[in-house]
Amino acid sequence: DAKTTQPPSMDCAEGRAANLPCNHSTISGNEYVYWYRQIHSQGPQYIIHGLKNNETNEMASLIITEDRKSSTLILPHATLRDTAVYYCIVSYPAGSQGNLIFGKGTKLSVKP
């Protein structure tokens, strides 16, 4: 079973920041937080991951609370092409001590 809780759906206006929350209260000390997204009819796409510190890359920012029990994925300027299902996953790195278990994710709809 997935170890995360995400809202099933969210809307965001084009050009605004999209903030996607994720709760992972049972996260273990060495488990990472991963975010993937899946655009319709495509395979999941890696976005970002982190352990304790906040992370930023060209796609998004990841904010992890100090107690690591929750996190937020931020898409700073959402576009229509960001409409997708976003998965928050807590896991040891895939292939080392476990594997990525995908929950139901959050369906983000970016509207003009």
Place this chain on the structure above:
Amino acid sequence: DAGVIQSPRHEVTEMGQEVTLRCKPISGHDYLFWYRQTMMRGLELLIYFNNNVPIDDSGMPEDRFSAKMPNASFSTLKIQPSEPRDSAVYFCASSFRTGSYNSPLHFGNGTRLTVT
């Protein structure tokens, strides 16, 4: 970098027939994963390989499913005999490990299987 390549993109077959799905991982990646996605169950891990060796096949639904990785650049997922409930999108993904660093998974675009 061509990414993970899966074939065919679509497969329609009749119940009882053998189905073979194919995957070419990204060159240099030493982990390969097979996932299945349905509306009811979402994305499920079926099996994964490390250096061509199956590591965990606990997600394979039953003996009708088998997966092989004869070399670092090719893997197959076979269903024999196929049943309508096997209808799903099957994804292949690959990743690599260097020292203590594990790369994220890179997914292919999947094979949509329909069993009538």
